[in-house]
Amino acid sequence: MRRSPLVDGHGRVIGDLRLSVTDRCNFRCQYCMPAEGLPWLERAEVLSFEEIERIVRLVSSMGVRAVRLTGGEPLARREFPRLASMLAPLVDDLAVTTNGFLLEREAAALVQAGITRFNLSIDSLQRDRFFEMTRRDALDRVLRGLEVLAQFPEAHPIKINAVGMRGFTEDEVLPFAQFARTHPYEVRFIEFMPLDADHAWDMDKVLTGEEIRAAIHAVYPLEAQPREPHATARVYRFADGHGKIGFINPVSEPFCGDCDRIRLTADGKLRTCLFSVGETDLRGPLRSGATDDDLEQIIRDAVWRKELKHRVNEPGFVQPARTMSAIGG
């Protein structure tokens, strides 16, 4: 059954769902989780595969064509490839964002399940610095997973995401540029956002995309590519034709104007912005007999109130109670 498009109160049509399948993670990245982890959701609080499938089917009937599976660490959820294979037929584009720790084992199953886009988070290409940032000595293992994945033509183009933090990422910039020039991966730097559990974020810790771009351009000249509608990244190609590099600049250059995304947390809360301070419960209605029409109305009402823009750069900004790992980045 086709339903009418999902539109917010500012006229933006929603086409993309970021779906967190778990709040748990096997890493403890400094910009996301505290060293000791967080109080995890109880198993019963987390949406089942069938509940997730029902929501994806419903939003897909309202025009959501892209779903990105995330977390926490999505690959750490038991039987994750089975969930992916349930969702793949419902959308045009099924993507995953992962830290890659379990990729060596899971890559083949994920490709087979129908995931077509892979983003891997790697913040340093040096073992000790990777350990410092993620608090896990796992760079070699992640790179092995990446190599296994890269053998599947269907998995390309693979994207590598690195969070840009002042005082850390400066030394990573040129190695990542060289990596992007010599491998078939698009490296993208993401500005550090105020979604860390330690509440250590401040503007001075954001290494902006523009600073990184300028540092790379000085050594390897870059040429801007046209921005795709709704894209989060500004993409550049190396002028000599050797690869691409991207910049996701939500802090210094917000891209809220044509944002077409909504998010669902692992415990079934609909969020209309990464920085929302309120959220809408779908799990309660799902578990108490709501019909698809009831759920559609709840989703439409929430989406209608989608924030015009985030207010990270404004006085009085309030960091959401949930961290990135509990929202689903």
Ligand code: SAM
């Ligand atoms: N665990 C998976 C991973 O790390 O790829 C998926 C979830 S993680 C929350 C999704 C993305 O959010 C990762 O690329 C991570 O680097 C990014 N991220 C986490 N905290 C962030 C923050 N405070 N600012 C910017 N990006 C952040």
Ligand code: SF4
């Ligand atoms: Fe885990 Fe991803 Fe958060 Fe790192 S960024 S702690 S890998 S959820």
